[in-house]
Amino acid sequence: MPGLLRGMARTAVVAGTATAVSNRVSRRQASRWSEQEGQAAPVAEPAPAQPAPAQSGASTIDQLKELGELKAQGILTEDEFAAQKAKLLAQ
Numbered sequence: 226m227p228g229l230l231r232g233m234a235r236t237a238v239v240a241g242t243a244t245a246v247s248n249r250v251s252r253r254q255a256s257r258w259s260e261q262e263g264q265a266a267p268v269a270e271p272a273p274a275q276p277a278p279a280q281s282g283a284s285t286i287d288q289l290k291e292l293g294e295l296k297a298q299g300i301l302t303e304d305e306f307a308a309q310k311a312k313l314l315a316q
Contacts, residue, residue, distance in 0.1 A: 288313050 289310065296306040 285313055285316070 292301065292306055292309050292313070295301045296303070301309070
């Protein structure tokens, strides 16, 4: 019986330690991710959601290429890209 209790106590200690370490790692990762989002957000927010008006004389193809580049850089979402593309093609 004492060996059984000792084994159960050891298992409880190991499980408790593993849980504590896992929770600490999760909190640290969440903290890092929130810091990265906080740093990335100010950079992304000043960027215009819509591209600047095209220069006079710029062709529709050039404007579409510019929209594609903005989408590739992550400045425009898929929905914003589709809306701007439809607007350009309607002109």
